Amino acid sequence: MTIRPDTLSRGVHQAPSLTPELKLTIHEMMIVSRVIDEVTISMNRSGQGFFWIGGPGEEAFGVSLGLQVKKGCGPDHDYLHLHYRSNPILVAMGALPIDTLRQMRSTQTDPYSGGRNFVNHYAIHAWNVTPVTPTIETQYVMAPGTAWVQKRHGGDGLTIVNGGDAGTAEGDFASCLNWATRPGAELPILVIVNHNGYGISTPAGQVQSSTNIAQRAEAYGMRWGVVDGNDLLASWAAIAEAMAYIRSERKPFCLQANVSRLHGHSSASGANRVPDEIDPIARFEAHLIEQGLATRQACDDVWERVRAQMKEDLKQVLSEPLASDRDRFITFTGEKPSFVSPDSPRR
Amino acid sequence: MTIRPDTLSRGVHQAPSLTPELKLTIHEMMIVSRVIDEVTISMNRSGQGFFWIGGPGEEAFGVSLGLQVKKGCGPDHDYLHLHYRSNPILVAMGALPIDTLRQMRSTQTDPYSGGRNFVNHYAIHAWNVTPVTPTIETQYVMAPGTAWVQKRHGGDGLTIVNGGDAGTAEGDFASCLNWATRPGAELPILVIVNHNGYGISTPAGQVQSSTNIAQRAEAYGMRWGVVDGNDLLASWAAIAEAMAYIRSERKPFCLQANVSRLHGHSSASGANRVPDEIDPIARFEAHLIEQGLATRQACDDVWERVRAQMKEDLKQVLSEPLASDRDRFITFTGEKPSFVSPDSPRR
Amino acid sequence: MATIAQAIRMALHYGEKNLGVTDVFGEDVGPPLGGVFTATQGLETAWNSPLDERGIIGAAMGIAMAGGKPVAEIQFADYIFNTIDLLKLAGNLHWSSYGQYHLPMVVMTPVGAGIHGSIYHSHSFESVASHIPGWKIVAPSNAKDAYGLMIAAIKDPNPVLYLKSKALMRAVGDELIPGEPADKRALDSMINAPVGDRADWQPRWPEGLTDYTIELGKAAVVRAGTDVTVISYSRMLPLCVAAAAEIEAETGIRAEVIDLRTLYPLDMETLEQSVRKTRRVLVVNEDTEVTNFGEHVLRKLIDRCFYHMEAPPTLLAGVDVPGIGLSPLLEDASVPQPAQIKEKILELAKIPA
Amino acid sequence: MATIAQAIRMALHYGEKNLGVTDVFGEDVGPPLGGVFTATQGLETAWNSPLDERGIIGAAMGIAMAGGKPVAEIQFADYIFNTIDLLKLAGNLHWSSYGQYHLPMVVMTPVGAGIHGSIYHSHSFESVASHIPGWKIVAPSNAKDAYGLMIAAIKDPNPVLYLKSKALMRAVGDELIPGEPADKRALDSMINAPVGDRADWQPRWPEGLTDYTIELGKAAVVRAGTDVTVISYSRMLPLCVAAAAEIEAETGIRAEVIDLRTLYPLDMETLEQSVRKTRRVLVVNEDTEVTNFGEHVLRKLIDRCFYHMEAPPTLLAGVDVPGIGLSPLLEDASVPQPAQIKEKILELAKIPA
Ligand SMILES: Cc1ncc(C[n+]2csc(CCOP(=O)(O)OP(=O)(O)O)c2C)c(N)n1
Numbered sequence A, B: 001m002t003i004r005p006d007t008l009s010r011g012v013h014q015a016p017s018l019t020p021e022l023k024l025t026i027h028e029m030m031i032v033s034r035v036i037d038e039v040t041i042s043m044n045r046s047g048q049g050f051f052w053i054g055g056p057g058e059e060a061f062g063v064s065l066g067l068q069v070k071k072g073c074g075p076d077h078d079y080l081h082l083h084y085r086s087n088p089i090l091v092a093m094g095a096l097p098i099d100t101l102r103q104m105r106s107t108q109t110d111p112y113s114g115g116r117n118f119v120n121h122y123a124i125h126a127w128n129v130t131p132v133t134p135t136i137e138t139q140y141v142m143a144p145g146t147a148w149v150q151k152r153h154g155g156d157g158l159t160i161v162n163g164g165d166a167g168t169a170e171g172d173f174a175s176c177l178n179w180a181t182r183p184g185a186e187l188p189i190l191v192i193v194n195h196n197g198y199g200i201s202t203p204a205g206q207v208q209s210s211t212n213i214a215q216r217a218e219a220y221g222m223r224w225g226v227v228d229g230n231d232l233l234a235s236w237a238a239i240a241e242a243m244a245y246i247r248s249e250r251k252p253f254c255l256q257a258n259v260s261r262l263h264g265h266s267s268a269s270g271a272n273r274v275p276d277e278i279d280p281i282a283r284f285e286a287h288l289i290e291q292g293l294a295t296r297q298a299c300d301d302v303w304e305r306v307r308a309q310m311k312e313d314l315k316q317v318l319s320e321p322l323a324s325d326r327d328r329f330i331t332f333t334g335e336k337p338s339f340v341s342p343d344s345p346r347r
Numbered sequence C, D: 001m002a003t004i005a006q007a008i009r010m011a012l013h014y015g016e017k018n019l020g021v022t023d024v025f026g027e028d029v030g031p032p033l034g035g036v037f038t039a040t041q042g043l044e045t046a047w048n049s050p051l052d053e054r055g056i057i058g059a060a061m062g063i064a065m066a067g068g069k070p071v072a073e074i075q076f077a078d079y080i081f082n083t084i085d086l087l088k089l090a091g092n093l094h095w096s097s098y099g100q101y102h103l104p105m106v107v108m109t110p111v112g113a114g115i116h117g118s119i120y121h122s123h124s125f126e127s128v129a130s131h132i133p134g135w136k137i138v139a140p141s142n143a144k145d146a147y148g149l150m151i152a153a154i155k156d157p158n159p160v161l162y163l164k165s166k167a168l169m170r171a172v173g174d175e176l177i178p179g180e181p182a183d184k185r186a187l188d189s190m191i192n193a194p195v196g197d198r199a200d201w202q203p204r205w206p207e208g209l210t211d212y213t214i215e216l217g218k219a220a221v222v223r224a225g226t227d228v229t230v231i232s233y234s235r236m237l238p239l240c241v242a243a244a245a246e247i248e249a250e251t252g253i254r255a256e257v258i259d260l261r262t263l264y265p266l267d268m269e270t271l272e273q274s275v276r277k278t279r280r281v282l283v284v285n286e287d288t289e290v291t292n293f294g295e296h297v298l299r300k301l302i303d304r305c306f307y308h309m310e311a312p313p314t315l316l317a318g319v320d321v322p323g324i325g326l327s328p329l330l331e332d333a334s335v336p337q338p339a340q341i342k343e344k345i346l347e348l349a350k351i352p353a
């Protein structure tokens, strides 16, 4: 990545250092995220859930990001405006795998949407995770709002927004760059593009002239960089550097991560494993083994353990009731539901 | 301007050369355009028309552009998607001043909109002038459509789209850059930004980080340049060079013209002459006089002649009836109007 | 006696001082202009946004998510139609996040014809807006209501759309807003920015402005009657009142005129009560007539009191044309005119029971 | 026997070969996918656009201005709401250019619930769309109509919006489209792209496809009856037909079911004739109920035959909630279900004259 080195202020929220222990934790988190996808894909196939979409291939970058988030509620902490491939981020932040299975199953217990939205459409108010919008790119026009509150508030909290490569064709991406750079009101915002080379069936090279989407930031006077999102160490460093800059300088940064799309777009295209794409977990495992931090066997043990646990989770989820019409009428806050159908008992 | 010199193919529509005769013609056209603004402003003040908006300050760039348009109907000729300060372009293309007074007056004879739209909202099908949309920036998403038809059609016709600086904050500007550069489907389109430093009351420096808006084209692999739009000779050359490139290479170019806004935004802000802004006509007259192509007196004579003629035009326009409800119901083409109010005779 | 523009300005001032308003923003909303209709002059929290309606609505949503309380302006409702997807998101985030998020935000925008605005300064918005779930919608017709509804909109923890009639913006009410000076000139000199250079200008706000609130969802019977119910709001409301007064003077027929004030949620109780009494109902607005909000009002009334209706429940609305023409002849032929309102009221009143 | 997706595909093929269609485009509309519902597989003029709905509608307008004839797709109607301003412009350019320009363009988009699509693959669009002047709107409920309405939409020189029900996309009609092979398998093997690598695939189009056109603005009485008029379209139409059949079998009550097919302009003659006969009317659609297109249909009928109505003109529509939930229990509680349709028809039929 090509960030010019800069003197950073001290005292801001620091990225943890990448110790051997942390690397092993990261490894496990990557696997947890991947196994969530395995299980939710299988739920789609077996009719235990409907549409599937998720993040297999984004684990290296996503877990690196999630672990560096300043987690919490309110403008002192980081806001996240995420798209639907962000389970690695959420896992690293500590979200429970079972809750994603719940959303996949559309149970009443789904804490993110109460059985209303598709899987991987999170909303966690306690952690500043704003609702994932199914409309591509709209998160990019909302993110400047939270960042503006943070700018005014002071502190080192920042706003993170991510999305895919194809979606940057929407004007909203440019809007975000513009709002992030108003003179004198530059925003503490990390604008991320997860470039997996496709929008559904359409290759990026067919509809966009450049593979460096982040370069668009240049004309707005915004710093930017491109990183190999399949390389955990590079991703970790790039995020750390960008975040340190944003936290201390209170200015925006645009970071593109080139990632894999290991199971195609979604269940609509079959969700089968794609050959030819780099697997960031395999790559990280090779690193761990090479560095003597783990053995093949140790890695396999983690996979097995995680899969076994997730099986239990699934069993639990399948025993829970689907979301019912009990709660469907909560349109407004602070009021009794105004639209009660005669046969619907209210919570 | 900073266009890299390039070998251009031959045989495409050529810009006329800037002979002394042509310079004098240009001078008169600039004056005609300015006097249209003088008269329409006075019509607003005297209650002979409603809202005023126009192009005083854009004459040097606009007339240069209008004279280099390949005028006509259909994809062999240039398409124009203009904003509401384009009277200099229209005058140079040969539009009649009286027709702009008609639109200002909302007469039935207004050929552009039949008394429906504000002044300087042109539509001339015979010259590929597409309807000026009152919605800022929407012309930038339509322009790729005409350019795409031209790309496929072949020939040297191109599409021109222009708009203001503030409007480029809308995502539509970025959409245009993206659609203009699809790999293998690059469009013959001249994307223009008329930068007058303001959006109504808001200075550009308050809401945009860079004064070089055209630089945004860079990240799309599109050529771009910035020209002093108050300098007729520079404007002429920049347009000629950009158009020659587009006509022969069938690829897009983004050109920013820095222009003046001599009478404020519109009648809503009073439309008084602003001090401190460069007057492109005065500047061009200084050039003509310096070059011995005209005297001060000769220049003044042109002003007088044009003003006298326009007085006659206004008299004529004031004698014409306002647009009536006779024609208001033509929603669809190819059909009898479907909504006839009982008391409205139909044409 | 304030104009509606001044009433809004004072309510926003009260809001930023007392109700937690953090941002009043939009195109040309901040200094020096203070809004194309001067409704945001002199406010401490007012600022100019980029010319980007999607950015404006998006930013308002983000600000509200992070605990701010924004009042965002779309300069003219004519330019809000590229943000409908965002308005829909704002209206559904509470529901789709299972109640975790709610968006305390106000979006205000000028609507309607009446200022020779031609096609793109004459749009109405209530029909599309009321179809977007999750928004409350208000549309005042006088200065006092404009104040009280803005206070209510600010206090509400949900998204509220505030539609202000362009043509009424300078209309002076006949009721005093609590706390405002009775002398219009005095008020003008206190809170209107001077013409010309205003860099050093500071408003002097009336001291006694209050929390005066008009509860959302409450219509007002502004003229009592027994023979026909006329339901309207915003610019059409005073025209309906005038028509009713003329008709009564001329014929003795007494139309009851109701100002909806809040378009969503509807005050069905007040409406139903009136229609059960008059047994005839006319809804008047200036939006185009196909899938018009007034049709919804009529349908709701039909659901509740069809058997009480002695005449066809009727809508008088804008003609189904693509735009309001600039020529006054075109405009007048496209939106309801006083004579048409009178005619419709009389027509309904004269249908035998 | 074609599915609706295949019917559209064949009509577009006929259109690009015989009616001057120049571009069929949108997100994932070209190869390899040929549309998320396969409706554009194998077409010569189909291409993939950037992921940019505003760019898509804008490009279609530009293509139409320059003499092309585009059929643009918005992948799901759920994603059309950031383009409403452009749709409005497309609808008013003919009017505002005083008849100089007209836009021969078709925009097609999948609508409605019924595929467990949750909040953003379940939106309806007819209520907002019908409020936009200058567009004709069609919404087929079977394959033969899907073909004939697409041909009509392509031929029309004005903007036409083509709403296709997601849930019906694979529905096989019971009437043959002129020129299609009767054997479904044969058709599949000719015009469905193979699973897997399809780089070298070429469709074999049926030879005898025709100009079969369903005139815009013509509804169809799909089941004759005397006791109640049921007006519907798109996904709800077959549900209404089934309900009417069950009711007749069970009670002898005969509902007349009308498939609107064209939502704008309305076929008021057919509707009025039926309502004057049955004196009871129910409109069924799945869009949310506030300012719903069905309310417009009812109002138009009230204007014409209020005094013939013996029961409240009634709307059965989607519940006023911000979205369709993913859980089937939520979805079923939000859009009209067969049992509710039956109940409403019976309720109206049983009201004494
Ligand atoms: C506004 C909008 N348009 C279209 C869609 C349908 N859609 C869902 S995902 C997708 C492709 C997104 O591609 P990209 O942005 O590259 O993200 P990726 O899925 O590849 O991570 C599309 C077109 C949508 N959800 N929202």
Ligand SMILES: Cc1ncc(C[n+]2csc(CCOP(=O)(O)OP(=O)(O)O)c2C)c(N)n1
Pocket: B085, B134, B135, B136, B137, B163, B164, B165, B166, B167, B168, B194, B196, B198, B199, B200, B265, C027, C051, C053, C075, C079
């Ligand atoms: C979509 C939209 N938003 C807002 C407006 C109102 N408006 C008209 S002109 C204008 C300022 C335009 O500034 P700029 O783009 O710099 O062009 P200029 O008028 O300076 O030439 C605004 C905000 C509009 N017409 N359309």
Ligand SMILES: [Mg+2]
Pocket: A164, A165, A166, A194, A195, A196, A197, A198, A199, A200
């Ligand atoms: Mg992608």
Ligand SMILES: [Mg+2]
Pocket: B164, B165, B166, B194, B195, B196, B197, B198, B199, B200
């Ligand atoms: Mg400007």
